[in-house]
Amino acid sequence: MTRHWLQSQMLRIMRRNVLTYLFLCIALMQSMDAFSQVEKTKSEADQAFIDERYTDAILLYEEILSQEYVSAEIHYNLGNAYFKAGQIAPSILNYERALKPPRRMTIFNSILNWPI
Numbered sequence: 001m002t003r004h005w006l007q008s009q010m011l012r013i014m015r016r017n018v019l020t021y022l023f024l025c026i027a028l029m030q031s032m033d034a035f036s037q038v039e040k041t042k043s044e045a046d047q048a049f050i051d052e053r054y055t056d057a058i059l060l061y062e063e064i065l066s067q068e069y070v071s072a073e074i075h076y077n078l079g080n081a082y083f084k085a086g087q088i089a090p091s092i093l094n095y096e097r098a099l100k101p102p103r104r105m106t107i108f109n110s111i112l113n114w115p116i
Contacts, residue, residue, distance in 0.1 A: 042064060065078070075097040
């Protein structure tokens with residue numbers, strides 16, 4: 001191997017690492033913004049539930065889930081809101097969803113268990 005070839009390979013690897021780092025930083029900033037919006041909506045939904053405005057709470061929890069934010073807590077709270085609103089079937093469905101791990105987490109755990 002020549003010295004020039006080795007240097008070019010090292011430079012290529014460094015460029016790839018810098019690009020990966022930049023991509024991850026941008027993705028992290030976007031997810032933090034989305035997370036803050038979810039937290040705001042969740043606090044509004046929680047307050048609606050406390051104020052016994054169950055229909056509003058249901059709409060807000062459903063809005064969170066429509067943003068592809070999957071959480072056992074959100075499904076549990078949604079189940080409670082449906083139950084308090086007298087809608088038993090959707091409450092049971094959301095209680096069951098709260099017990100089941102999200103699909104992404106299942107995939108993540110299977111990746112972690114891959115042999116290296």
